[in-house]
Amino acid sequence: MTVYGRADSMMCQSRLPNHCRGTFLRVSACLIIGLVVGYIAQSVHAEGQPNILVILSDDMGYSDVGCYGGEIETPTLDRLAHNGIRFTQFYNTGRCCPTRASLLSGLYPHQAGIGHMMNDRGFPGYRGEFGNNCYTIAEALQPAGYKNYMAGKWHITHRLSPQQDDDKKNWPIQRGFDRFYGTIHGAGSFFDPNTLVRDNTLISPYADPSYKPDSYYYTDAISDHAVRFIHEHDQTKPFFMYVAFTAAHWPMHAKEKDLSKYEGRYKDGYSSVRENRYQKMLQHGLVTKSSTTLWPLEERWGEHGEYWPWDERNMEVYAAMIDSMDQGIGKIVQALETTNQFNNTLFCYMQDNGGCAEGMGRRSIGKPRALTPPLPPMKADTLQVDMIPKQTRDGYPVRQGKGVLAGPPDTYIGYGQAWATVSNTPFRKYKHWVHEGGISTPLIVHWPEGIVDPGRMEGTPSHLIDIMATAVDVADTNYPTNKTPLEGLSLQPLFQKKTLPNRKIYWEHEGNRAIRDGKWKLVSEFNRPWELYDISSDRSEQHDLSKEQANRTKSMAEAWDAYAARAQVISWEKISPKKKSNAKKK
Numbered sequence: 001m002t003v004y005g006r007a008d009s010m011m012c013q014s015r016l017p018n019h020c021r022g023t024f025l026r027v028s029a030c031l032i033i034g035l036v037v038g039y040i041a042q043s044v045h046a047e048g049q050p051n052i053l054v055i056l057s058d059d060m061g062y063s064d065v066g067c068y069g070g071e072i073e074t075p076t077l078d079r080l081a082h083n084g085i086r087f088t089q090f091y092n093t094g095r096c097c098p099t100r101a102s103l104l105s106g107l108y109p110h111q112a113g114i115g116h117m118m119n120d121r122g123f124p125g126y127r128g129e130f131g132n133n134c135y136t137i138a139e140a141l142q143p144a145g146y147k148n149y150m151a152g153k154w155h156i157t158h159r160l161s162p163q164q165d166d167d168k169k170n171w172p173i174q175r176g177f178d179r180f181y182g183t184i185h186g187a188g189s190f191f192d193p194n195t196l197v198r199d200n201t202l203i204s205p206y207a208d209p210s211y212k213p214d215s216y217y218y219t220d221a222i223s224d225h226a227v228r229f230i231h232e233h234d235q236t237k238p239f240f241m242y243v244a245f246t247a248a249h250w251p252m253h254a255k256e257k258d259l260s261k262y263e264g265r266y267k268d269g270y271s272s273v274r275e276n277r278y279q280k281m282l283q284h285g286l287v288t289k290s291s292t293t294l295w296p297l298e299e300r301w302g303e304h305g306e307y308w309p310w311d312e313r314n315m316e317v318y319a320a321m322i323d324s325m326d327q328g329i330g331k332i333v334q335a336l337e338t339t340n341q342f343n344n345t346l347f348c349y350m351q352d353n354g355g356c357a358e359g360m361g362r363r364s365i366g367k368p369r370a371l372t373p374p375l376p377p378m379k380a381d382t383l384q385v386d387m388i389p390k391q392t393r394d395g396y397p398v399r400q401g402k403g404v405l406a407g408p409p410d411t412y413i414g415y416g417q418a419w420a421t422v423s424n425t426p427f428r429k430y431k432h433w434v435h436e437g438g439i440s441t442p443l444i445v446h447w448p449e450g451i452v453d454p455g456r457m458e459g460t461p462s463h464l465i466d467i468m469a470t471a472v473d474v475a476d477t478n479y480p481t482n483k484t485p486l487e488g489l490s491l492q493p494l495f496q497k498k499t500l501p502n503r504k505i506y507w508e509h510e511g512n513r514a515i516r517d518g519k520w521k522l523v524s525e526f527n528r529p530w531e532l533y534d535i536s537s538d539r540s541e542q543h544d545l546s547k548e549q550a551n552r553t554k555s556m557a558e559a560w561d562a563y564a565a566r567a568q569v570i571s572w573e574k575i576s577p578k579k580k581s582n583a584k585k586k
């Protein structure tokens with residue numbers, strides 16, 4: 001195969017504009033002010049309300065971070081897990097937009113208007129827009145005295161190019177946040193993100209007087225703004241902060257210093273990395289051998305085949321992106337510590353969907369980079385408006401395809417199905433599906449003042465819908481009665497080593513459906529029959545019991561139908577008549 005760019009991989013990144021003026025002084029000043037304010041105001045907020053920090057990552061599998069079995073170095077998350085609680089059966093919705101709608105509203109995604117993605121498909125559950133019938137966590141906590149901050153990916157409105165104020169009605173500032181730095185859209189270059197916004201204004205990362213790093217990388221920008229918001233916060237009030245990283249969603253983009261750490265780390269291939277993860281998960285007690293299994297990987301994925309060096313590199317970049325995110329979370333934790341707010345902050349880390357098997361940038365054969373930039377450079381203040389930029393700021397066309405080594409700004413590639421399978425060890429399916437590989441996420445909870453017996457695992461099935469209910473509970477406030485009632489339960493009892501009442505949890509995405517009731521899970525792909533699994537003995541979903549237990553299958557299917565009817569879920573054929581099957585995404 002032809003491999004393009006390992007030696008010159010970061011050339012065009014290094015040619016990006018260089019800004020470094022004043023950053024050190026500004027950070028130092030903030031630190032000193034923060035220390036003084038923190039010292040004076042360490043008396044806890046009125047009513048003992050904790051700060052609440054929710055960190056969400058993007059397109060990552062259950063076993064990626066170190067404390068869930070991964071070989072990727074995540075010392076900050078590992079430390080928080082060690083001193084907190086690792087939830088082993090926490091669930092998302094299986095996709096970016098619906099997860100964000102559900103997390104922020106405490107409802108199922110269709111109830112919040114985002115049953116699919118950002119298109120308005122003409123039905124109440126599928127407006128592609130966060131609904132007026134619900135609140136964000138920020139809006140719910142405002143009356144309780146909370147200040148609300150957000151850094152990162154929003155992705156719950158289709159209004160990306162506002163022409164009038166009303167177009168921003170579902171942007172963060174209009175939905176309860178006091179400060180915002182991030183992207184309104186859901187995916188983009190890490191070196192030049194589209195729809196970048198400070199508070200309410202679209203900006204170019206290269207002409208932003210308020211943030212001038214040595215070189216721009218979106219993950220760093222998100223962490224740096226979260227740190228800034230913490231230092232600038234008035235500690236007489238509690239805060240809610242939502243940090244939504246876009247790592248490790250495609251494109252595989254990383255900084256050279258993070259990437260060099262992972263060079264050669266994946267040379268043994270998919271199977272070996274997956275097996276090592278599984279053994280580590282067993283040792284940690286995250287899964288058991290009696291309830292999970294590793295099935296053989298598909299030969300067509302071509303482990304160590306013609307394009308292996310290219311695909312090996314994709315995973316190196318993916319790992320570097322997560323490593324960088326963990327470094328950023330480390331800076332956020334440090335800001336909480338230096339401002340004396342760490343012990344009174346309820347910290348939650350989770351992922352928005354499972355590993356992503358999409359074929360972004362993987363189908364064609366790539367081209368080499370030109371020796372000199374063939375295109376005119378972009379001005380620093382030009383807004384880069386594309387999810388996939390046409391060119392880098394310094395004039396190189398963005399390249400995709402096999403052989404193009406991922407990492408630098410002129411590449412745009414996903415890590416593909418084989419690595420997504422490794423990310424989802426030992427579960428079935430991926431982002432889009434509601435089998436365990438699509439919807440299982442770590443939930444790390446850290447809260448020294450609020451949890452009993454830290455360092456343990458918690459196996460009670462729980463879901464994103466529970467985060468709003470938990471926030472309202474710990475903030476000791478009331479959810480308004482004129483909005484759609486919350487679906488979730490507060491997780492506080494689990495923090496206190498107590499139990500939650502029994503309940504059913506539901507999923508629907510692109511016609512893929514599931515219901516969880518105790519140890520039982522009924523699940524199906526779009527237009528396929530229901531499958532029934534006993535998750536306590538078969539979380540890898542290998543032994544379908546639907547025929548053996550026909551009565552249970554029937555009653556759970558009826559419960560799912562009742563959920564669909566009340567939660568604005570309608571058939572996927574009606575929403576997307578052209579899509580007859582999800583099978584083509586495999």
Ligand SMILES: [Ca+2]
Nearest residue numbers: 058059096352
């Ligand atoms: Ca995602």
